[in-house]
Amino acid sequence: SDYPPEQLRPALAVLDISPALPLRLLNLLRWAADYYHHPLGECWQQALPVLLRKGEDTTASQRAWRLTTAGLALPENALKRAPQQQHALGLLLREQTIAESHLPALNIKRETLRALATRGLAERIEIAALASSAPPILLAAMALTPTDEQQSAIDTVAKSFGSFRCHLLDGVTGSGKTEVYLRLIEMALGRGEQVLVLVPEIGLTPQTLTRFQQRLPTPIAVLHSGLTDRERLSAWRRARSGEAGVVLGTRSAVFADCPRLGLVIVDEEHDGSYKQQDGFRYHARDVAIKRAADWGIPIVLGSATPALESLHNALSGRYKHSVLSARAGKATPPRIDALDIRHQPMTDGLAPATLRAISETLGQKNQALVFLNRRGFAPTLLCHDCGWIAQCRHCDARLTVHSQERRLRCHHCGFHRAMPHRCDDCGGNQLEFRGPGTERLELTLTQKFPDTPVIRIDRDTTSRKHALRDKLEDVHSGEPCILVGTQMLAKGHHFPDVTLVVLVDIDGGLVSADFRGPEKLGQLLTQVAGRAGRAEKPGRVLIQTHYPDHPLLASLLRAGYGEFARQLLEERRARGLPPMAQIALLRADSRQLEEAEQLLANLRADLQAHSRDIECIGPLPAPMSRRAGMFRAQLLLRAANRPALHRALFQLCALAENHPLARKVRWSIDVDPVDLS
Ligand code: ADP
Ligand code: ZN
Ligand code: ZN
Numbered sequence: 001s002d003y004p005p006e007q008l009r010p011a012l013a014v015l016d017i018s019p020a021l022p023l024r025l026l027n028l029l030r031w032a033a034d035y036y037h038h039p040l041g042e043c044w045q046q047a048l049p050v051l052l053r054k055g056e057d058t059t060a061s062q063r064a065w066r067l068t069t070a071g072l073a074l075p076e077n078a079l080k081r082a083p084q085q086q087h088a089l090g091l092l093l094r095e096q097t098i099a100e101s102h103l104p105a106l107n108i109k110r111e112t113l114r115a116l117a118t119r120g121l122a123e124r125i126e127i128a129a130l131a132s133s134a135p136p137i138l139l140a141a142m143a144l145t146p147t148d149e150q151q152s153a154i155d156t157v158a159k160s161f162g163s164f165r166c167h168l169l170d171g172v173t174g175s176g177k178t179e180v181y182l183r184l185i186e187m188a189l190g191r192g193e194q195v196l197v198l199v200p201e202i203g204l205t206p207q208t209l210t211r212f213q214q215r216l217p218t219p220i221a222v223l224h225s226g227l228t229d230r231e232r233l234s235a236w237r238r239a240r241s242g243e244a245g246v247v248l249g250t251r252s253a254v255f256a257d258c259p260r261l262g263l264v265i266v267d268e269e270h271d272g273s274y275k276q277q278d279g280f281r282y283h284a285r286d287v288a289i290k291r292a293a294d295w296g297i298p299i300v301l302g303s304a305t306p307a308l309e310s311l312h313n314a315l316s317g318r319y320k321h322s323v324l325s326a327r328a329g330k331a332t333p334p335r336i337d338a339l340d341i342r343h344q345p346m347t348d349g350l351a352p353a354t355l356r357a358i359s360e361t362l363g364q365k366n367q368a369l370v371f372l373n374r375r376g377f378a379p380t381l382l383c384h385d386c387g388w389i390a391q392c393r394h395c396d397a398r399l400t401v402h403s404q405e406r407r408l409r410c411h412h413c414g415f416h417r418a419m420p421h422r423c424d425d426c427g428g429n430q431l432e433f434r435g436p437g438t439e440r441l442e443l444t445l446t447q448k449f450p451d452t453p454v455i456r457i458d459r460d461t462t463s464r465k466h467a468l469r470d471k472l473e474d475v476h477s478g479e480p481c482i483l484v485g486t487q488m489l490a491k492g493h494h495f496p497d498v499t500l501v502v503l504v505d506i507d508g509g510l511v512s513a514d515f516r517g518p519e520k521l522g523q524l525l526t527q528v529a530g531r532a533g534r535a536e537k538p539g540r541v542l543i544q545t546h547y548p549d550h551p552l553l554a555s556l557l558r559a560g561y562g563e564f565a566r567q568l569l570e571e572r573r574a575r576g577l578p579p580m581a582q583i584a585l586l587r588a589d590s591r592q593l594e595e596a597e598q599l600l601a602n603l604r605a606d607l608q609a610h611s612r613d614i615e616c617i618g619p620l621p622a623p624m625s626r627r628a629g630m631f632r633a634q635l636l637l638r639a640a641n642r643p644a645l646h647r648a649l650f651q652l653c654a655l656a657e658n659h660p661l662a663r664k665v666r667w668s669i670d671v672d673p674v675d676l677s
Contacts, residue, residue, distance in 0.1 A: 020048060020058050025257055028291055037649050037669045038280045049233040057126075060237050063100040064127045065113050067092050071121035083644065084112045088122075097127060117622035143215070144328075146183065150176050153322035154183045160298040160320075160647050161191065161262065166289055168269075168314040169302040169325030169523040170562070174331050174494075177302045178208075181265050181322075182215050184300065186523055189218055189245050193262025197248045197399035199282055200491055201225065206469045207494065218245030223253040226465070251276060251284040254291065258548050264292045268491060269301035269310060270523055275674040282671060285310075290371035304530060305523040305561050309571055309579040315569075326355025334501070334532040334539030336557055338548040348444040349436030349504050350546055355448060362452055362480045366537060369483040371490065371528045372504040375458040376400035377440045378433035381408060381419075390420070394629040401433050402460070403440070413628035436504065441484045449482060457485035490527045501532040501541045510550050513623065514676050515577055519568055525554040526561045576638070578672070584644040586652065590665040591622065593631035599661040600635040606655045607648060614639050614648040623677045634676075645671075658659070666667040 029047055033040040079086040086107045116122035134463035154319055159168050161677060171177045185195045212220055218670050221235040221244035238244040240257040247256050251274055266285050274284040292299035301310055314321035344351045361368045378401040381390040390399040392410035399408035409416045422429050442456040446673035461467040479499045509521035534537020556564045573580045588596040600619035615638045
């Protein structure tokens with residue numbers, strides 16, 4: 001240091017010999033902190049495993065023994081009257097350090113070493129762990145011969161190895177995108193590079209991992225939210241040491257340190273789980289693109305239903321667009337029909353034609369998948385005497401009936417209460433369960449099809465470790481069964497024996513107020529439908545709806561997602577919405593709604609006094625105006641371009657930090673918001 005010694009404090013401890021994050025990653029985090037207007041320290045926390053922040057070393061270490069200076073000075077036979085100690089001394093003189101884990105093999109007892117330590121002759125130290133014994137590599141699967149479209153996508157990406165290029169791999173479900181990834185990964189490994197593969201939170205199925213393990217001759221470091229802190233640190237270290245050629249992980253894996261990174265893949269790039277919804281609200285796909293640009297390497301965004309942002313960039317030529325238009329192998333696209341359920345006698349949400357179709361499917365020894373994005377037994381508990389509806393005490397939301405555990409649960413704040421026997425308001429006992437949830441569908445289908453296993457997959461049935469894996473194994477046995485589940489089923493799974501997919505209720509998406517509503521519905525519909533007929537058996541999709549002629553639905557069914565998405569882009573352009581404009585959301589939460597709105601109104605006035613090129617909409621109550629006891633208001637900011645938006649956001653942060661109300665009102669900025677609720 002250039003400072004005089006008396007101005008310096010002594011170091012308390014040296015945590016790491018080398019920096020925990022290399023400069024390039026630090027710079028990426030600095031960029032993200034600026035871009036998302038979030039404190040840098042909290043961004044760093046996201047990038048580092050918890051145990052590292054608690055003082056563990058960046059490299060794995062293990063205990064080992066060596067001789068002290070006094071020990072080293074001993075003549076070779078100095079301890080011959082204590083044969084055990086002499087044995088240890090001899091080996092320590094020869095080996096210099098001996099890992100504790102090797103002691104048994106060398107026939108050295110730990111007591112012996114302790115005795116030497118007491119005499120000041122030996123000491124125990126920490127040394128870097130030797131590269132862990134890598135798990136056996138299975139390499140069971142053979143590469144498939146790529147189709148022409150696959151080959152052309154592979155060639156296009158391969159041409160950009162060694163330099164930054166963003167590729168959109170736009171391939172219908174079942175078109176063999178994963179096969180393209182595998183080929184590219186093999187090529188990158190051959191170049192001595194590491195590959196970072198991002199997958200959505202729930203898409204990280206054991207199936208994907210197995211497929212990778214069976215094909216890639218390298219250890220794979222897996223990073224997802226289900227790991228213990230210890231497992232996470234160990235995977236992080238294997239990425240950092242370069243031992244793992246592939247790092248496969250969910251959102252935060254985008255910050256994993258990979259010293260030889262040569263390729264990034266973002267699978268299902270449209271998926272909402274890439275956007276963190278609280279605190280540091282980064283979008284892992286967008287950070288990944290920035291990372292690839294900084295590192296000067298190619299990145300592949302893969303999806304059957306690209307986000308409008310990505311599609312826009314591909315159509316405008318900023319991204320390279322590779323299309324896989326046909327399903328791989330012998331699979332054909334499923335037939336999709338809207339099923340008009342108006343005036344139909346429904347059985348717990350299922351129309352007669354739906355039940356007939358399920359019955360036929362099972363009769364042909366195939367599997368059926370019934371999709372409903374609502375867990376629990378029923379979304380509403382209603383009093384038939386007076387109309388009372390069970391509401392959450394802390395949120396602007398209804399409580400969901402969970403019948404097996406006989407409780408009412410709020411899906412927004414975690415509040416729960418025992419199922420009441422009588423109405424809270426009038427005391428009547430005519431309480432009714434209104435509307436279906438997955439739990440109810442499971443029960444109904446079990447009663448209708450008593451000889452067929454009904455497998456429910458949602459957050460409630462898969463919270464136990466390995467529960468999802470076990471359930472998927474049942475499905476993959478290929479026996480006839482009915483799968484019931486939420487969007488956990490919509491993503492990435494490959495169910496070769498499912499030939500019928502039923503969407504129980506999508507009407508909410510058709511009438512959504514969120515400007516992203518149609519895009520999300522189109523993606524969900526296409527992804528769920530894509531689970532049908534993925535092998536040699538043709539598939540069929542039934543969409544139950546009260547609006548069979550709705551223009552959105554009609555255009556999606558007639559023209560498919562690609563055409564539908566292009567129409568939505570035109571609409572966004574006409575309405576001045578992303579990706580043609582840039583938006584950010586300023587949220588304010590408070591015990592008093594007035595305070596939250598007041599803060600936003602003041603900030604809006606201050607901001608507009610400063611900048612002309614920003615448009616403010618609000619303050620308005622959030623679509624869910626109260627959550628977990630807090631009132632929520634929001635202000636939407638819109639600008640024609642990024643620099644204008646970011647100038648305004650920097651001003652806004654400065655204004656908000658100094659505002660007197662900011663002490664009572666919790667505020668946050670969400671750049672490129674995905675969820676406007
Ligand atoms: P996606 O990731 O696009 O949904 P997958 O990579 O899972 O598609 O492929 C779907 C199915 O097609 C898988 O069973 C896969 O083994 C098979 N498949 C992929 N590419 C080929 C190919 N070139 N020839 C034959 N089968 C293929
Ligand atoms: Zn009542
Ligand atoms: Zn609640």
